[in-house]
Amino acid sequence: MSKDSIILHWLNASRSQRVVWLLEELKIQYELKFYKRNAFHRAPKELAAVHPLGKSPVIEVVKEGGEKTVIAESGHIFSYLLRHYDHDNHLSPTDPDEKEELDYFLHYAEGTLEPFLVGVHVNEIAKKKAPFGTKFLMGMLVNGINQAYYTPGVASNMDFLEQTMKKQHEKGNKYFVGNKLSAADIILSFPVNSNFFANKEQADSIVGTDISKKWPHLKEWCEVIDKEPLQIQANSKVEKWESSLSQSVL
Ligand SMILES: N[C@@H](CCC(=O)N[C@@H](CS)C(=O)NCC(=O)O)C(=O)O
Known part of the structure; x- marks a missing residue:
């Protein structure tokens, strides 16, 4: 198992739930930070402190040495996690x-x-x-x-x-x-x-x-x-x- 850990900035009723499923499949250590939509169904402003667009999902990858990388956009998050952590091709084909x-x-x-x-x-x-x-x-x-x-x-x-x-x-x-x-x-x-x-x-x-x-x-x-x-x-x-x-x- 990788020593890196992931922080997933999760918003209720959102696309971020499928990233939790992905992380479970890849058996990566992760932490969830919860954000609740406001009365207008928008993300709270705190999410913009993680990535300027203030959307979820967004992940922070914390490397063993402590340095952090912020990755936004579902497709990019998926391909990043597959490239770095799906070493046994559990979720990515070999063909x-x-x-x-x-x-x-x-x-x-x-x-x-x-x-x-x-x-x-x-x-x-x-x-x-x-x-x-x-x-x-x-x-x-x-x-x-x-x-x-x-x-x-x-x-x-x-x-x-x-x-x-x-x-x-x-x-x-x-x-x-x-x-x-x-x-x-x-x-x-x-x-x-x-x-x-x-x-x-x-x-x-x-x-x-x-x-x-x-x-x-x-x-x-x-x-x-x-x-x-x-x-x-x-x-x-x-x-x-x-x-x-x-x-x-x-
Ligand atoms: N294409 C982006 C879309 C991100 C997105 O729009 N997320 C929604 C949640 S499903 C969001 O953060 N909405 C809150 C807002 O726009 O204030 C992705 O797949 O990550």
């Missing part, structure tokens, strides 16, 4: 084509898929927060934007992932890359599972259909990763830590 696929998904999750989901999410907030008397107009406006841009974007990405997973299932594989769990499944767990399939009612209404019937291979994959032991462990560790902290710390 060159599969390595490229993994690399693709590490970029794709935040670079292409997530912006569509964030757009839909922001529009949902806009509808809820519209001042009294403007809700109807706001609803028309954001539904129009969703129909023209975000919903087709979400749907074409889910179609793409469904086809990828269908091909994997036809080969007898349960995961996105090769025949075992990889970091691709972990990075995709947030947009595909936590954001979309785990919010089925909202997702059904956004795309106007039953998402489990439209994308059955993705649904099956969500069921597989929901049972991953170290994801379950990561979630329950965070729940315990959260409940043991006082509100003023969190």
Whole structure:
């Protein structure tokens, strides 16, 4: 086991949870620093002291000699941790084509898929927060934007992932890359599972259909990763830590 240790700056209800799962899989020593979203669902200003953009996840890598490196951006955090700590290729394939696929998904999750989901999410907030008397107009406006841009974007990405997973299932594989769990499944767990399939009612209404019937291979994959032991462990560790902290710390 490496002597380095990692500090993960974790924000509630955020993408940072999948980094906890990654750290558990890689068996790296880590410490969590908790940050709680404010009333506007934004990160508290303390996160900006770690990295100027004030977003989560962000990690600090503390080397054996004490020097620290700050790494931000999920895909970068994933590739850094894999490069430095996945010595036995537990989460990264050895086959060159599969390595490229993994690399693709590490970029794709935040670079292409997530912006569509964030757009839909922001529009949902806009509808809820519209001042009294403007809700109807706001609803028309954001539904129009969703129909023209975000919903087709979400749907074409889910179609793409469904086809990828269908091909994997036809080969007898349960995961996105090769025949075992990889970091691709972990990075995709947030947009595909936590954001979309785990919010089925909202997702059904956004795309106007039953998402489990439209994308059955993705649904099956969500069921597989929901049972991953170290994801379950990561979630329950965070729940315990959260409940043991006082509100003023969190
Ligand atoms: N592309 C970045 C996105 C980071 C990001 O937007 N994080 C959200 C949490 S899911 C955040 O910090 N939001 C709080 C805010 O913007 O104030 C990544 O993957 O790390």
